[in-house]
Amino acid sequence: MRLTIFGATGGTGRQLVERALADGHEVTAVARKPENFPLVNEHLRVVRGDVLDSASVEAAVKGADAVLSALGPRSRKDPPVCGPGVANILAAMTSAGIRRFVGISAAPVPVHDPGDRLLYRLTAKKILRALLKDAYADMARMEDEARRSGLDWTIVRPPALNDKPASGRYRTALGRNLPGGYFISRADLAAEMLRSLKDPQTIGTTVGIAY
Numbered sequence: 001m002r003l004t005i006f007g008a009t010g011g012t013g014r015q016l017v018e019r020a021l022a023d024g025h026e027v028t029a030v031a032r033k034p035e036n037f038p039l040v041n042e043h044l045r046v047v048r049g050d051v052l053d054s055a056s057v058e059a060a061v062k063g064a065d066a067v068l069s070a071l072g073p074r075s076r077k078d079p080p081v082c083g084p085g086v087a088n089i090l091a092a093m094t095s096a097g098i099r100r101f102v103g104i105s106a107a108p109v110p111v112h113d114p115g116d117r118l119l120y121r122l123t124a125k126k127i128l129r130a131l132l133k134d135a136y137a138d139m140a141r142m143e144d145e146a147r148r149s150g151l152d153w154t155i156v157r158p159p160a161l162n163d164k165p166a167s168g169r170y171r172t173a174l175g176r177n178l179p180g181g182y183f184i185s186r187a188d189l190a191a192e193m194l195r196s197l198k199d200p201q202t203i204g205t206t207v208g209i210a211y
Contacts, residue, residue, distance in 0.1 A: 007070030015190035051085030066100035083141030115177035154202040173208040181210020
């Protein structure tokens with residue numbers, strides 16, 4: 001498949017690019033400074049783009065079969081990027097006739113989730129939502145944009161991320177978080193995003209993922 005990946009310079013984004021290339025996909029990685037992108041491959045095209053600039057987004061998705069987003073805030077001081085950025089991505093996809101979208105949100109985004117254990121909801125989740133309320137509000141807007149898009153969307157909701165190698169041994173659930181699931185590696189998250197891309201059961205829903 002021909003894939004366009006936004007957020008390609010982040011930790012999960014780089015894992016997505018590497019895994020997609022290893023799986024035989026043709027990849028367009030979007031970066032604000034493509035000259036600094038660390039990967040080189042004959043099946044990789046790195047283009048200059050900013051998700052908040054609709055013209056560059058339209059150029060980046062042109063010719064793609066599917067689009068993946070690894071957008072996310074890098075600090076609590078960052079302005080919103082997920083909501084407005086994904087809105088631009090989905091609009092560009094609609095104009096180009098591209099239907100398949102897979103993006104990243106976060107497990108604590110929903111206030112009430114059927115997969116959350118009561119103790120977690122009343123303690124750790126409550127603290128996380130207080131500390132990162134702006135980031136989670138931005139991700140919630142992104143999820144709403146996907147739901148309203150009319151496209152074939154999937155939103156993957158990971159818990160805390162780490163940089164451990166891919167294990168292939170993780171749990172997933174459609175439409176809910178994983179009880180007792182507090183961690184996932186960026187490598188395994190990337191693998192699940194690419195797997196979900198081809199799984200029709202993930203269309204129009206969220207995917208919980210954790211160990």
